[in-house]
Amino acid sequence: MKKKLTFAAALLAASVLGGMANAKQLVYCSEASPAGFDPSPWSGGNDFDASSRTIYSRLVEFEHGKTTISPGLAESWTVSDDGLEYTFKLRPGVKFQTTDYFTPTRDLNADDVIFSFERQWKKESPWFSYLEGTGWEYFAGMGFPELLKEIVKVDDLTVKFVLNKPEVAFLPDLGMDFASIVSKEYADQLDKAGTRQQFTQKPIGTGPFQFVDYQVDAVIRYAAWDGYYGGRQKIDDLIFAITPDPAVRAQKLKAGECDIMSYPAPADIAGLQADTNLKVDEQEGLNIGYMAYNTTQPPFDKVEVRKALNMAVNKKAIIDAVYQGAGAPAINPIPPTMWSYNKDIKDDPYDPEAAKKMLADAGVKDLSMKIWAMPVSRPYNPNAQRVAELIQADYAAVGVKAEIVSYEWTEYRQRGKAKDRDGAFQLGWTGDNGDPDNFFFLLGCDAIGQSNYAIWCNQEFEGLLKKGKATTDVAERTKIYEEAQVVFKREAPWLTIAHSKVFMPMNKKVAGFVMDPLGIHRFDGVDVSE
Amino acid sequence: MLRYLLHKLALIIPTVFGISLAAFAFVRLLPGDPILALAGERGVSPERYAQLIEQFGYNRPYVIQYLEYIGRVLTGDFGISIATKRPVLGEFQALFPATLELATVALIIAILLGIPAGIFAAVKRGSWFDQATMGVALTGYSMPIFWWGLLLIIFFSGYLGWTPVSGRIGLQYFFRPTTGFMLIDSLISGRSGAFKSAVSHLILPSIVLATIPLAVIARQTRSAMLEVLGEDYVRTARAKGLAPRRVIGLHAFRNALIPVVTTIGLQVGTLMAGAILTETIFSWPGIGKWMIDAIGKRDYVVVQSGLLIIALIVMAVNLIVDVLYAVINPRIRVQ
Numbered sequence: 001m002k003k004k005l006t007f008a009a010a011l012l013a014a015s016v017l018g019g020m021a022n023a024k025q026l027v028y029c030s031e032a033s034p035a036g037f038d039p040s041p042w043s044g045g046n047d048f049d050a051s052s053r054t055i056y057s058r059l060v061e062f063e064h065g066k067t068t069i070s071p072g073l074a075e076s077w078t079v080s081d082d083g084l085e086y087t088f089k090l091r092p093g094v095k096f097q098t099t100d101y102f103t104p105t106r107d108l109n110a111d112d113v114i115f116s117f118e119r120q121w122k123k124e125s126p127w128f129s130y131l132e133g134t135g136w137e138y139f140a141g142m143g144f145p146e147l148l149k150e151i152v153k154v155d156d157l158t159v160k161f162v163l164n165k166p167e168v169a170f171l172p173d174l175g176m177d178f179a180s181i182v183s184k185e186y187a188d189q190l191d192k193a194g195t196r197q198q199f200t201q202k203p204i205g206t207g208p209f210q211f212v213d214y215q216v217d218a219v220i221r222y223a224a225w226d227g228y229y230g231g232r233q234k235i236d237d238l239i240f241a242i243t244p245d246p247a248v249r250a251q252k253l254k255a256g257e258c259d260i261m262s263y264p265a266p267a268d269i270a271g272l273q274a275d276t277n278l279k280v281d282e283q284e285g286l287n288i289g290y291m292a293y294n295t296t297q298p299p300f301d302k303v304e305v306r307k308a309l310n311m312a313v314n315k316k317a318i319i320d321a322v323y324q325g326a327g328a329p330a331i332n333p334i335p336p337t338m339w340s341y342n343k344d345i346k347d348d349p350y351d352p353e354a355a356k357k358m359l360a361d362a363g364v365k366d367l368s369m370k371i372w373a374m375p376v377s378r379p380y381n382p383n384a385q386r387v388a389e390l391i392q393a394d395y396a397a398v399g400v401k402a403e404i405v406s407y408e409w410t411e412y413r414q415r416g417k418a419k420d421r422d423g424a425f426q427l428g429w430t431g432d433n434g435d436p437d438n439f440f441f442l443l444g445c446d447a448i449g450q451s452n453y454a455i456w457c458n459q460e461f462e463g464l465l466k467k468g469k470a471t472t473d474v475a476e477r478t479k480i481y482e483e484a485q486v487v488f489k490r491e492a493p494w495l496t497i498a499h500s501k502v503f504m505p506m507n508k509k510v511a512g513f514v515m516d517p518l519g520i521h522r523f524d525g526v527d528v529s530e
Numbered sequence: 531m532l533r534y535l536l537h538k539l540a541l542i543i544p545t546v547f548g549i550s551l552a553a554f555a556f557v558r559l560l561p562g563d564p565i566l567a568l569a570g571e572r573g574v575s576p577e578r579y580a581q582l583i584e585q586f587g588y589n590r591p592y593v594i595q596y597l598e599y600i601g602r603v604l605t606g607d608f609g610i611s612i613a614t615k616r617p618v619l620g621e622f623q624a625l626f627p628a629t630l631e632l633a634t635v636a637l638i639i640a641i642l643l644g645i646p647a648g649i650f651a652a653v654k655r656g657s658w659f660d661q662a663t664m665g666v667a668l669t670g671y672s673m674p675i676f677w678w679g680l681l682l683i684i685f686f687s688g689y690l691g692w693t694p695v696s697g698r699i700g701l702q703y704f705f706r707p708t709t710g711f712m713l714i715d716s717l718i719s720g721r722s723g724a725f726k727s728a729v730s731h732l733i734l735p736s737i738v739l740a741t742i743p744l745a746v747i748a749r750q751t752r753s754a755m756l757e758v759l760g761e762d763y764v765r766t767a768r769a770k771g772l773a774p775r776r777v778i779g780l781h782a783f784r785n786a787l788i789p790v791v792t793t794i795g796l797q798v799g800t801l802m803a804g805a806i807l808t809e810t811i812f813s814w815p816g817i818g819k820w821m822i823d824a825i826g827k828r829d830y831v832v833v834q835s836g837l838l839i840i841a842l843i844v845m846a847v848n849l850i851v852d853v854l855y856a857v858i859n860p861r862i863r864v865q
Contacts, residue, residue, distance in 0.1 A: 025701075027701055032823075033823070035613050035614045035615070036614060036615065036616075041615075043569070043570035044570065131615040132610050132615055133568075133582070133585055133586055133610075133612060133615070134615065135568070135569070135574070135578065135581075135582055137568070137569050137570065137574060137578075140574075140578060141569075141573075141574070197615075197616075200615070201616075213704070213706070215707070215815060216621065216624050216625060216815055217625065217815035217816075217819055217820065217823075218697065218698060218813070218815035219697070219701065221704065239701055241697060241701060241813070242813060242815075243696055243813045244810055244813065244819070245810060245811055245813075247680060248680070248683060248695060248696050248811060248812070248813065251683050251684065251687060251688050251695045251696075252695045252696060254688060255687055255688060255691065255694070255695050257694060257695050257696075257697070257701075407561060408560070408561040408562045409562070409567075410562040410563045410566035410567045410828060411561040411562050411563070413566060413571075413573065414563060414566055429571075449575075449576060450573045450574070450575060451573055
């Protein structure tokens with residue numbers, strides 16, 4: 001009898017545990033802790049992964065794995081002929097998440113959309129400064145304060161954005177993380193309770209997962225949101241296991257402690273690929289690693305000198321040694337996966353002899369210069385110091401003496417902006433909205449002192465950029481940007497180094513994960529097989 | 531005893547001010563800029579930069595900034611993190627139990643292994659055991675924590691699969707922390723297997739963190755024991771025919787304990803420094819990792835206040851050690 005009871009208890013325990021095990025769980029080894037869960041004040045990819053892409057939704061969304069826009073919270077939209085008015089029809093019946101700290105009484109409406117933008121825009125909004133020192137840097141950096149004239153509630157489910165000037169990238173901009181839609185009702189509730197800070201600590205959105213718990217610097221837990229307008233997710237629980245060290249992330253993946261990981265170290269990729277329990281997805285990154293000459297300082301103010309220096313560099317050797325083959329030589333300032341990429345442009349050939357002659361013809365003798373090496377590793381340039389050493393050796397072969405310099409990361413970028421900066425400056429960029437202008441702006445005249453490290457202001461290029469931004473027809477824009485790339489290649493303000501590949505190692509039981517060209521990690525649509 | 535205690539407390543006050551000043555200056559001497567770090571790679575316009583600098587008050591003279599800061603600290607306000615916008619004290623309180631738990635276990639390991647190893651090495655001076663123990667201690671002392679941690683992970687977690695790779699507890703155990711100490715929280719959670727999981731997660735990080743203090747304690751114990759074992763009273767005790775165990779345990783070890791206790795007290799500082807790397811490798815959510823992140827982001831408020839709070843704790847521990855010292859050796863409090 002006793003044996004039978006023990007057996008029955010064991011059976012019950014097994015069925016309970018079995019039930020728990022049936023809850024589908026995906027563990028993602030992420031690289032850093034989020035600063036908070038409000039999707040708009042911060043600018044780090046890890047912040048976006050943990051907030052905007054899991055908890056929130058936007059008016060428009062990037063299609064999974066693409067840079068094209070599809071309807072999100074807005075089911076349709078119209079654009080006025082002059083390109084100044086965008087009217088969005090909101091999807092009816094979109095539910096904000098119900099949690100133990102908030103129960104919405106209404107569905108998403110135009111008030112939420114207006115609140116989501118005005119809190120970042122209007123200083124008189126009490127939410128503008130609810131976090132001490134919040135600058136809403138992304139909103140400001142995308143030029144929204146100057147771009148927006150007003151946002152009008154036409155009716156509960158219709159909202160109109162009126163712009164000060166036409167902006168062709170406005171729709172992709174609205175698909176970006178800072179443009180996530182938050183709940184005004186929740187904000188009002190916190191206002192009344194005097195607990196505004198909770199807005200970023202206990203988030204409420206309309207996205208595929210709802211927030212459950214955050215153990216600072218350790219674990220973030222989400223649960224599938226049953227009321228998600230896109231349908232309930234196949235996984236029940238999503239867990240971010242925060243693991244800053246890439247080698248440890250790789251070990252955790254191998255040990256089965258996580259199902260998927262971000263940013264493997266290049267040295268670990270071969271080992272991960274060799275593991276029979278794992279698969280490693282890869283994709284051309286929407287990025288560029290470059291080295292910007294200071295085009296205002298002699299002798300780099302001469303095109304032929306810049307061209308000669310470009311021809312002196314063996315890019316293939318850099319890609320083999322630093323990117324470990326996981327990259328492609330960059331020709332243009334935008335990656336080949338970006339629309340409007342000009343395939344007809346040929347790269348400056350690697351020809352040290354010709355480079356030497358060009359330098360001599362330009363009257364450059366015994367040139368000494370600096371090569372700036374970033375102190376951090378980025379997907380577009382995993383080891384800038386090593387890149388600098390290889391370029392240094394290539395330059396030596398054409399009689400140019402180069403000294404490598406590096407500084408602390410913010411100091412590095414700050415010093416790099418100086419108009420009298422000496423030498424060539426390594427940096428790169430990863431696109432964040434899939435529009436070519438999101439790369440070209442790096443070389444705009446307005447970006448001098450900010451992101452234009454070549455300190456290059458070419459009127460022909462600038463004119464094409466402005467024309468491109470004011471043109472809505474994609475075919476016409478493509479032609480304009482193709483022409484801009486011709487000007488860029490002719491003038492050579494940068495040595496375009498590489499477009500790197502991005503890797504995403506995961507357990508073979510993970511299905512449906514789509515790598516995102518914008519570097520975002522999205523878990524909607526992901527499944528885990530038993 | 532009270533006078534002794536007051537004397538020690540009086541010494542702490544100027545030290546606290548000195549440390550607050552050093553922490554304030556240290557973070558500002560570092561190259562880098564909190565506003566640019568906050569803005570990310572997109573950067574900010576010079577106008578926006580000027581606005582933010584003004585908003586945070588970093589354009590004011592350092593003396594004013596320091597006086598304001600220390601004034602707030604004296605009222606218990608350690609400021610708000612530039613990066614996360616959360617109160618520094620709140621973040622510290624949430625993370626400190628993890629560090630304290632790790633450091634305590636590491637210290638216990640270091641004491642339990644270090645003292646006996648030191649005693650045996652001294653008693654068997656010149657033997658293979660002495661040579662081997664001191665050799666291992668020197669190696670442990672010289673080992674880079676980062677490399678040592680990864681090595682243990684690869685071998686014990688990756689190759690043998692005996693221990694988890696990182697974290698504080700298996701992800702299947704979800705309960706809201708009551709005390710912040712995972713060993714206690716897992717016990718009171720009532721979840722079967724949770725405590726075992728918490729213990730298994732502690733093994734590798736505590737071994738890594740214990741390595742340097744263990745080596746130091748072992749070497750210090752050996753050296754103190756050797757000195758005491760050469761004293762006349764030990765010789766007399768032996769001559770009286772006392773059992774060797776009694777001579778070593780009662781007469782020698784008790785007297786050798788004073789420098790060893792001092793060394794253990796000083797190891798608290800070493801543990802805090804070691805925690806920075808250990809926590810980063812093992813994804814241990816404690817104040818070491820928190821400080822590293824803050825330094826990387828040039829989060830002035832977290833760095834200056836975090837350093838001050840840690841220094842206060844280290845000083846408190848040292849004060850306790852001084853009191854223990856006085857209890858062990860009454861001559862000290864008389865002097």
